[in-house]
Amino acid sequence: MARKRQSQRVTSYEVAKLAGVSQATVSRAFTAGAQIAKDKKDRVLAAAKQLNYYPNSIASSLASASTNIIAVIVGNLDNPFYVESLHAFITHLQASGKHVLSFTISQGKACDDAVLEALKYNVDAIIVTSAPLSNDLVSMTKGAGIPILLFNRSSDDPTLLSVRCDNFGGGQELGKVIYDAGARKVLILRGDPQGSTSRDRVAGFRLAVQDKAIEAVRIEEIDGNSSYDGARDAIRERFKGPNPTFPDAIYAVNDIMAIGCIDELRERFDLKFPEDIMIVGFDGIREGQLQPYKLTTIRQPINAMVLKTLELLAAIGDEEDTVKADSCVIPGRFFEGSTVTQMEQVGTKIP
Amino acid sequence: MARKRQSQRVTSYEVAKLAGVSQATVSRAFTAGAQIAKDKKDRVLAAAKQLNYYPNSIASSLASASTNIIAVIVGNLDNPFYVESLHAFITHLQASGKHVLSFTISQGKACDDAVLEALKYNVDAIIVTSAPLSNDLVSMTKGAGIPILLFNRSSDDPTLLSVRCDNFGGGQELGKVIYDAGARKVLILRGDPQGSTSRDRVAGFRLAVQDKAIEAVRIEEIDGNSSYDGARDAIRERFKGPNPTFPDAIYAVNDIMAIGCIDELRERFDLKFPEDIMIVGFDGIREGQLQPYKLTTIRQPINAMVLKTLELLAAIGDEEDTVKADSCVIPGRFFEGSTVTQMEQVGTKIP
DNA sequence: TTGTAGGCGTTATCAA
DNA sequence: TTGATAACGCCTACAA
Numbered sequence: 001m002a003r004k005r006q007s008q009r010v011t012s013y014e015v016a017k018l019a020g021v022s023q024a025t026v027s028r029a030f031t032a033g034a035q036i037a038k039d040k041k042d043r044v045l046a047a048a049k050q051l052n053y054y055p056n057s058i059a060s061s062l063a064s065a066s067t068n069i070i071a072v073i074v075g076n077l078d079n080p081f082y083v084e085s086l087h088a089f090i091t092h093l094q095a096s097g098k099h100v101l102s103f104t105i106s107q108g109k110a111c112d113d114a115v116l117e118a119l120k121y122n123v124d125a126i127i128v129t130s131a132p133l134s135n136d137l138v139s140m141t142k143g144a145g146i147p148i149l150l151f152n153r154s155s156d157d158p159t160l161l162s163v164r165c166d167n168f169g170g171g172q173e174l175g176k177v178i179y180d181a182g183a184r185k186v187l188i189l190r191g192d193p194q195g196s197t198s199r200d201r202v203a204g205f206r207l208a209v210q211d212k213a214i215e216a217v218r219i220e221e222i223d224g225n226s227s228y229d230g231a232r233d234a235i236r237e238r239f240k241g242p243n244p245t246f247p248d249a250i251y252a253v254n255d256i257m258a259i260g261c262i263d264e265l266r267e268r269f270d271l272k273f274p275e276d277i278m279i280v281g282f283d284g285i286r287e288g289q290l291q292p293y294k295l296t297t298i299r300q301p302i303n304a305m306v307l308k309t310l311e312l313l314a315a316i317g318d319e320e321d322t323v324k325a326d327s328c329v330i331p332g333r334f335f336e337g338s339t340v341t342q343m344e345q346v347g348t349k350i351p
Numbered sequence: 352m353a354r355k356r357q358s359q360r361v362t363s364y365e366v367a368k369l370a371g372v373s374q375a376t377v378s379r380a381f382t383a384g385a386q387i388a389k390d391k392k393d394r395v396l397a398a399a400k401q402l403n404y405y406p407n408s409i410a411s412s413l414a415s416a417s418t419n420i421i422a423v424i425v426g427n428l429d430n431p432f433y434v435e436s437l438h439a440f441i442t443h444l445q446a447s448g449k450h451v452l453s454f455t456i457s458q459g460k461a462c463d464d465a466v467l468e469a470l471k472y473n474v475d476a477i478i479v480t481s482a483p484l485s486n487d488l489v490s491m492t493k494g495a496g497i498p499i500l501l502f503n504r505s506s507d508d509p510t511l512l513s514v515r516c517d518n519f520g521g522g523q524e525l526g527k528v529i530y531d532a533g534a535r536k537v538l539i540l541r542g543d544p545q546g547s548t549s550r551d552r553v554a555g556f557r558l559a560v561q562d563k564a565i566e567a568v569r570i571e572e573i574d575g576n577s578s579y580d581g582a583r584d585a586i587r588e589r590f591k592g593p594n595p596t597f598p599d600a601i602y603a604v605n606d607i608m609a610i611g612c613i614d615e616l617r618e619r620f621d622l623k624f625p626e627d628i629m630i631v632g633f634d635g636i637r638e639g640q641l642q643p644y645k646l647t648t649i650r651q652p653i654n655a656m657v658l659k660t661l662e663l664l665a666a667i668g669d670e671e672d673t674v675k676a677d678s679c680v681i682p683g684r685f686f687e688g689s690t691v692t693q694m695e696q697v698g699t700k701i702p
Numbered sequence: 703t704t705g706t707a708g709g710c711g712t713t714a715t716c717a718a
Numbered sequence: 719t720t721g722a723t724a725a726c727g728c729c730t731a732c733a734a
Contacts, residue, residue, distance in 0.1 A: 008494070008496075009473075009495055009496075009727095011726095011727055011728085012727070012728070013727080021704080021705085022704070022705045022706075023705090023706095023727090023728080024704075024705060024706080024707095024728095024729080024730080025703090025704065025705080026728095027727095027728065027729060027730090028703095028704090031729085035703065035704090036703075036704085037703060037704085040703085040704085052491060052494060054467060054470060054471055055471060055727090055728080056471065056473060056726090056727055056728070057468075057471040057472045057473070057728095058409060058412045058413050058418060058472060058473050058726090058727080058728095059413055059710090059726070059727035059728040059729090060727080060728055060729070061409045061710095061728090062407075062409050062410055062413050062709095062710050062711070062712085062726085062727080062728075062729090063709080063710055063727075063728045063729040063730080064710085064728080064729055064730090067409060069452075077434060077435075077437075077438040080431075083428060083434050084428075086428075086453075087428040087455065090453050090454065090455045091455055091457075094454065094455065094465075099452055099454075099468065099472070100452065100453050100454075101420075101450055101451065101452055101453075102437075102441050102451050102452075102453045103441065103445060103450075103451075104438065104441045104442055104445065106442075114445075116405060117408075117450065119405060120405055120406060120407065120408040121408045121409060121450070122360075122407060122408070122409050140403060143359070143403060144360055145359075145360075228637075259641070262642075263641055263642035263643070264642075266642055266643075267642050286579075287638060287641075290610070290614055290638075290643075291613075291614035291615075291617055291618050292614070292617075292641075292643035292644075293643075360711095362710095362711060362712090363711070363712070364711085372720080372721090373720070373721045373722075374711090374712085374721090374722095375713085375714090375720075375721060375722080375723095376719090376720065376721075378711095378712065378713065378714090379719090379720090382713085386719060386720090387719070387720085388719060388720090391719085391720085406711085406712075407710090407711050407712065408712090409710090409711080409712090410710070410711035410712040410713090410726090411711080411712050411713070412712085412726095413710085413711080413712070413713090413725095413726045413727070413728090414711075414712040414713040414714080414725075414726050415712075415713055415714085415726085416713095
């Protein structure tokens with residue numbers, strides 16, 4: 001019939017014929033844990049090898065309930081944190097026989113298109129690492145029975161599961177460190193003002209700093225767009241006049257912005273960290289630990305977060321309801337770089 | 352029959368019933384450029400909207416010749432160059448309605464498993480950005496009629512198309528720059544000694560330097576594993592004795608290794624670039640342009656390379672044979688950072 | 703343990 | 719321009 005110009009791709013029927021069994025038996029031979037006699041299985045596999053047969057996952061996806069494809073939607077691959085996350089997802093999912101369909105979203109846009117595409121492909125689940133999500137789409141995924149998980153962000157919608165670092169707690173820890181190091185005038189570089197991540201990190205920080213208010217701490221907040229360039233621009237703008245005065249410390253709600261700050265302040269004012277000004281970030285990306293930075297930060301446990309996400313997915317597969325949302329906040333780990341004055345030195349350093 | 356616990360996903364039949372047309376008409380309504388009367392199309396789309404219908408791409412993949420999925424196999428997401436490439440692939444493919452199935456390969460392993468998985472999913476094409484590939488697999492993809500493209504690497508197999516930067520030419524340019532800046536003792540940090548990329552970059556460099564051999568240039572080569580840590584280790588090992596003597600210049604065949612060199616030499620010996628030692632890299636990754644590095648390098652035109660790759664794919668779709676392999680080497684662009692002595696200063700600098 | 707046969711949701715051919 | 723109907727390649731009751 002010559003319908004498509006297509007592949008002479010071998011099908012299970014041809015293998016069945018060569019092996020002298022039915023097509024169903026071939027299918028069983030390729031299904032882990034299927035009921036099949038060992039000798040038949042061997043015969044099938046031999047025939048398959050001879051014909052260069054491999055199962056058609058598309059057909060199998062159509063016939064069965066699952067595609068073994070997980071959609072991962074990443075917002076912003078300029079931020080190494082998301083790169084590392086994507087990498088971890090691919091690695092772990094691959095290890096368990098799943099596949100990753102990757103989507104990116106240009107900054108500021110909703111990920112509705114990507115979600116819809118994922119739905120069309122009948123993916124087993126959708127993981128969203130950033131970007132907002134409309135209610136319509138959420139209800140569509142519910143209708144389709146496809147779980148959505150948020151990674152590194154939360155949502156107003158309480159029915160959406162999310163895995164994230166303890167941003168509030170991490171912010172608190174950094175606030176304490178900064179306060180103890182003697183800073184009383186702090187500049188905060190926010191990320192996406194809409195996003196839960198930036199908000200929580202700032203809130204924790206403020207609480208820690210105000211908690212201690214034996215001595216008042218002055219805080220100023222500006223927006224850094226969650227990006228290297230955004231941070232540089234914000235810093236340039238903030239300190240543009242002649243003879244600017246600098247705060248004691250800067251808290252960038254993520255590392256990539258902290259790096260941008262450092263570069264800008266070094267280049268224009270030749271400031272030294274922490275001697276002239278302290279700085280802390282959040283995320284623990286590799287770049288922050290390069291020799292010129294050695295940024296003090298909270299390291300997000302990406303691997304643990306990814307594993308937790310996959311665990312949740314598995315749990316959802318079993319029973320729909322028993323997932324406790326609070327179990328999905330994972331504490332970060334303080335990483336002592338060298339951009340904050342050592343506490344032992346506090347007494348000696350402050351004039 | 353209740354076969355699967357599965358989705359109440361709406362099918363084209365239900366839409367057809369609601370719209371009062373046949374299923375085939377629904378299919379046409381969702382196929383761009385199909386022969387269908389406008390009023391019927393509107394009716395179908397309205398019904399679809401009402402029912403929350405969206406086409407099942409898996410089914411359509413099975414029935415048609417194409418999945419609209421491209422497999423992208425990346426070796427090493429620790430190297431930002433590959434991250435940027437992956438990002439570009441996802442972005443551009445997404446823009447043209449394709450989807451990316453991503454695979455990663457742990458360093459040193461072949462990508463046969465990933466290729467096989469891709470074949471199972473009947474992807475429209477496979478793009479390999481690194482990692483070796485066995486001949487068996489290549490012939491399987493040929494058998495299946497699925498094109499494989501190599502990105503940023505070449506292969507012995509002349510039938511394999513590959514898109515890459517002009518590594519030889521770039522190496523040459525860097526060699527010239529280094530020579531003109533006065534370096535006569537050069538340390539080369541190789542990447543994967545098996546890989547074509549590293550080999551070509553070194554060969555071009557050597558040619559340029561030896562070409563000029565008015566004055567002899569001494570060259571030494573060591574392996575840096577194509578990675579930041581590998582480079583640091585190699586440098587540490589190379590200069591471990593007391594009072595090591597340094598070359599005039601280092602040529603790292605990629606930026607990430609150059610950054611590793613810089614960090615190691617700064618941390619242990621407090622060397623200044625380019626005053627104490629010159630260094631050049633290759634790739635033009637963003638990290639290299641951070642303020643503490645400003646690395647002199649050749650920038651790979653990632654975007655152009657990716658577009659070229661996709662162009663080739665399209666061409667393959669049309670006619671199998673008319674693709675000229677030589678058209679797939681794209682020149683890089685010299686980027687003058689500040690890690691090589693300025694040429695005007697050469698005369699004044701050399702004692 | 704194995705084979706038979708219907709169905710998964712489309713696309714594509716063909717006739718109307 | 720539309721509608722019937724046969725693929726697409728596999729999975730999975732069900733019967734043997």
